[in-house]
Amino acid sequence: MKKTFKAIVSLLLVLTLVFCCSSAAFATDDGCDCGKTPVVFVNGIGGTIFSVDENGDEYPIFPIESDVMVKEILTFIPAAFITGIFGGWDYFAQSLDTMLCKLFAGMDCDNEGNSVLPAHADECDAVTVEEHMYDNEFDFLYDWRLDPYESAAQLDAYIDEIIEVTGHDKVIINAFSEGGEIALAYFDEYGSDKVEMYISQCSAFQGLTLIGMLFTNQCRVDADQLYNFLMTMLPVSNVDQGVLDLLTVLRYTGIYNILTALVNKILDECFDTIYSGFATDVFACMPGVFNFVPAEYYDDAVKMVFGDKPQYAKLVEKLDKYHLAQVNAEKILKEAQANGMAVAFVSHYGVAPMPLVGDKCYQTDGLIDSANTSGGATFAPMDKPFDKNYKQKVDDGHGHVSPDGAVDASTCMFPESTWFVSGFSHWNVSENLIEWLEGCDGQPTINDNPEFPQFLVGDSAENTVKPW
Numbered sequence: 001m002k003k004t005f006k007a008i009v010s011l012l013l014v015l016t017l018v019f020c021c022s023s024a025a026f027a028t029d030d031g032c033d034c035g036k037t038p039v040v041f042v043n044g045i046g047g048t049i050f051s052v053d054e055n056g057d058e059y060p061i062f063p064i065e066s067d068v069m070v071k072e073i074l075t076f077i078p079a080a081f082i083t084g085i086f087g088g089w090d091y092f093a094q095s096l097d098t099m100l101c102k103l104f105a106g107m108d109c110d111n112e113g114n115s116v117l118p119a120h121a122d123e124c125d126a127v128t129v130e131e132h133m134y135d136n137e138f139d140f141l142y143d144w145r146l147d148p149y150e151s152a153a154q155l156d157a158y159i160d161e162i163i164e165v166t167g168h169d170k171v172i173i174n175a176f177s178e179g180g181e182i183a184l185a186y187f188d189e190y191g192s193d194k195v196e197m198y199i200s201q202c203s204a205f206q207g208l209t210l211i212g213m214l215f216t217n218q219c220r221v222d223a224d225q226l227y228n229f230l231m232t233m234l235p236v237s238n239v240d241q242g243v244l245d246l247l248t249v250l251r252y253t254g255i256y257n258i259l260t261a262l263v264n265k266i267l268d269e270c271f272d273t274i275y276s277g278f279a280t281d282v283f284a285c286m287p288g289v290f291n292f293v294p295a296e297y298y299d300d301a302v303k304m305v306f307g308d309k310p311q312y313a314k315l316v317e318k319l320d321k322y323h324l325a326q327v328n329a330e331k332i333l334k335e336a337q338a339n340g341m342a343v344a345f346v347s348h349y350g351v352a353p354m355p356l357v358g359d360k361c362y363q364t365d366g367l368i369d370s371a372n373t374s375g376g377a378t379f380a381p382m383d384k385p386f387d388k389n390y391k392q393k394v395d396d397g398h399g400h401v402s403p404d405g406a407v408d409a410s411t412c413m414f415p416e417s418t419w420f421v422s423g424f425s426h427w428n429v430s431e432n433l434i435e436w437l438e439g440c441d442g443q444p445t446i447n448d449n450p451e452f453p454q455f456l457v458g459d460s461a462e463n464t465v466k467p468w
C-alpha cells in the first residue's frame, strides 16, 4: 500500500515537473507570462534634436544653446533701442525677424516639410527584457517637427521591436500632448492590431485654438486674460502665494494694460514681416507643428500661410492627410475600439488660455483646449459655471456633469472612458490614475474604481488625483 502511494506521489511529481518545464518552455519560446503589457510612452513636443557637424560630431539644434541665444538677443537690443527713440517700426520688425530666423536657423524645414540639416531625435529607450522587467515603459522619441505619419512609421517599427524582444503580442500606447497626434496617425495608417490599450494624456490630436489663431493672424493679448492666465496657471505650478499676492497688487498699478498694449503694438507693427518671414519659413513648414491647427481654422490657415504658392504643394498634401485624420478621429478610434483596443482619455482643465487669444475665456490645461484633449466635452467658460438648471447635452441615462459645474462629458467621443482633472496643468501627471489604467484588463470605465470616477481633483505637488 505504502509502495503504491509512493509510486503515485512520484508519478505526480514527475508529471508536475514535466508540465512546469513545458509551460516554462512555452513562456520563453512563444511569449512572456509576466502579466505586464509593455507600455510605449509617446512623448510630446520639445525633445532634443541633434544634427551632425563637418567633423561628424553631434550637436543639438533644439533646445537652442544658451550662448547662441544670448549672442542673437544682444545683437537685437540696439535695434529695439533705435526703434524706441526714432519709432522706426520697419527697422524693428526686420531686426526681430532676422534675430528669430537666426536663432531657429538650425531647425529650418524646407518647403516640403523636411529638415534642412541632417537631423535626428534623441535615442528611444533601448528595448531589452531587463527594461521590460524593470519599469516596463519604453520612451518613444521622435523629431517632433516632421510629418506625424513619418513619426508613426518609426513608432510602428519600435512597437515591432518591443513585441519581438519582450514576447508580448501587444503593447499599451500612452501618448502625451503631440504624442496624441502621432498616435492618431499611427492608428490611421497601421490600425490597432498590436495595441491592447490607448491612453491619451492631454493629447493634441484635435489641435490647439492658440495655433489656429496664430496661423490665421488673430493672436492678440488681453490684459484681463493675461491676469487670469497667471492667476490660474501659477498656483497649479506650485508658485508661492506671495508671488500671487504681488501679481494681484500689480493689477491695480495698470501694469497689465501697459504690458499688453506694448505687446499688441509690436504684434500690429511686426506681424506682416514676422509672418511672411520667420513664422512661415520656420514654423509653418514643420508639419508636426502646423498640424496643431484645429479643423475649424484649417482651411483659412492653409490659405493664409501657403496660399496658392506651388512650391508648398507637397507640404500641403502632407498636412491635408493629418487634417483628414483629425476630422475622422472619432471614427478611427471607435474602429480601433471595436477591434478590441481599450481607450482611455485624460483631460486637464481649470487654467485660462494663454494670453494670446484675445478675450477668449475657455478652459485649458495652460496650453491646449480641454474640449480638444477630452475628445469633445462641453465646457462652461472659465469664469462662469453652468447654472443650476443646466441639462447635460446627451441624455444617456447617467450623469456626466462635473460637481463644479464646469464640464459636461456627455458630448465626448468616449463619455464612459474619459477622466477629467481639475486644477492640473498640461505638465502635471495623474500618476495613480495612469498606473491603474495601465493595469486594467479590457476596457476601463469611470464606474470601475471608486478611487477614479469621471471627475477628479489634482494634487499638483504630488502628481496624484482623487475624487471630488
Ligand SMILES: [Zn+2]
Pocket: 032, 033, 034, 035, 036, 132, 166, 168
Ligand atoms: Zn512580460
Ligand SMILES: [Zn+2]
Pocket: 396, 397, 398, 400, 415, 416
Ligand atoms: Zn454615460
